[in-house]
Amino acid sequence: MTTASKQAPLLQVEDLTVQFPTPDGLITVVDRVSFTLDANRVLCIVGESGSGKSVTALSLVGLVQSRGGRISAGSVRFAGEELVGRAEKSLNTVRGRDIGFIFQEPMSSLNPAFTVGDQIAEVVRRHRKASRRHAWARAVEMLDRVGIASAAQRAKDYPHHFSGGMRQRVMIALALACDPKLLIADEPTTALDVTIQARTLELLKTLQREQDMGVLFITHDLGVVADIADDVVVMYASQVVEQAPVRELFRRPQHPYTAGLLAAMPQSALENNTPLVGIPGVVPQPHRLPSGCRFHPRCAHAQPGRCTTDPIQLRLLDRGLVRCVRAEELRDPSAAQAEPAPIEGVTAQ
């Protein structure tokens, strides 16, 4: 790495745009997404299903092409070096060695035909040019670090010998075996039951601190965000709608969509002694986006004209970024009382 790259953020994404060809024409599923992740930080991307979180994560290291998509604009710099447009062979080296991945379903990444020890050792051999013996020792060490008892013995087992939670630990061992600087984790705990999920998050936090990693964590669950994030990017209908440090976001969400997600958290309902409310409606399909603010058909505060006509820009407000023209008014309750009638068909939350 060059001197300049030492000072560069670990991951800098600018105006990333990803499109897929479909029978309905070309659709944009990631629309000018920008964010920065520094070393030792955890950045969560949160949003409902279909908002573009996974495609964003996959496109960062060239995994979206194999699914038929393409990066049509934007830049992804890892430690100052551009990844967009790099040859597959070069990206393959970056993946696994400098950037580790964990996905929701470990079986999609683990090969059922090889022992878990062999799979971890193979990655270490490939990226670290380690001898067989050293690679195997590293595999056992990693299994031990992720809390698998009798690691030397269990390394000889096949993936199906492990429970769901333990398989996810094996995935974490595999992803971190080469000491990556960046870990991308896409809904890694969603399929696990609550207790195992909490333990897995705790483990990830510990490893993140021990290995000085930056972590990009994709989730639809704000409870998980509260547990693990330093900074948060909220995505809706392919765009970033809010971005802020985690405390700011929870204390004072600036976008009605973020406020809606927070209101739908079971814990906030318990604390406020209010019934659990979801956000009415669903995320629009990329080929059927509403005009104006993409959230306006579901927003209790949307106003005809201002919110429904022109695209809304992301703008700096206090310590974060927000894509809502009414953000200042909405945080002042007296302004909210003076609201004109909302758009027909949308009920206030």
Ligand SMILES: Nc1ncnc2c1ncn2[C@@H]1O[C@H](COP(=O)(O)OP(=O)(O)OP(=O)(O)O)[C@@H](O)[C@H]1O
């Ligand atoms: N291979 C593909 N071809 C066409 N459209 C796709 C493809 N993969 C994803 N999409 C579309 O891209 C949009 C964003 O999907 P993405 O998986 O990134 O959402 P998400 O926020 O991660 O949701 P989830 O949590 O359900 O994965 C969706 O509308 C999805 O249908």
